[in-house]
Amino acid sequence: MTKSPAISLALAVEGGEWGDLEAVEALAETALAAAVADLAGHEAQPFPETPPEVSLVLADDAMMTDINSQWRNQPKPTNVLSFPAFPLVPGGQPGPMLGDIILARETIEREAAELDKPIDEHITHLIVHGFLHLFGYDHIENSDAEEMEAIETRILASLDLSDPYGDTEPV
Template sequence: MSSHPAISLALAVEAGEWGDVEATEALAETALDAAVRDLSELEAQPFPEEPPEVSLVLADDSMMADINSQWRNQPKPTNVLSFPAFPLVPGGRPGPMLGDIILARETIEREAVELGKPVDEHISHLIVHGFLHLFGYDHIENNDAEKMEAIETRILTSLGLSDPYGDTEPV
């Protein structure tokens, strides 16, 4: 039994061709487990006793463009969006519901090809990225981006995945 809290994952396929949903769910659980382990051990992130819930919504580009337009005034698809259930700052104690992570299949597939990496690796990265947003991490300011990217890279390394940022400047 692990010595860190778990996450309760609720997965919903809302749109798109996601293939083996059980495999995607297992991928998400592995990525979230690594993220929880890292945050609780290295960032001293407090967690409630009961595993908080994360909703993972699997969408397509059309659905994502609608959501992105409605919530961010950007009428185009994006790879991942996160919607925290409650405002949280890094290090703050989450409630029973962390929030939603939404993934867009076609954008993820296109990006994976452009990046020359397997789709599953890109999905793992985006789940970790979205999960950190639920905890209040962001990449608007350079110093915040450096902190978030360092945590992401550390988590992905623990999963045996490469640094998605490499030699790039923080975004």
């Protein structure tokens, strides 16, 4: 029997009111496990024997605005940012550190309310979205966006969560 690949999670709270941190950590671990299983099973993504580490930084809008301004020249908060430790293309072998996923609490709360969806479901989607960015997936070109959205949708479906894009067909 083949052992499923795994991810090591490092959680850091840098800002915002995140509530029950054990619940957030469990949510992140579930989202990452589903993403790893999907990438390994459906996308033939290799994983090293030793689980690579993902750093999940829980931030607030002020911190996210600073980061977004510095790294993307966009002086406003956003819901999630990802910073790969090393450049990686889909299907490439990850190293021991995948990178950072940063979430902004207030933006996520606003979006979840606007979308009329539970905040945990929105956080799960954003963790999966950020994780795919660490593997080199992006949504700059339409074809790349369609591929990334389809993978996200398939991962979220494996967790019994709805399609965040509303009309994406899983690949």
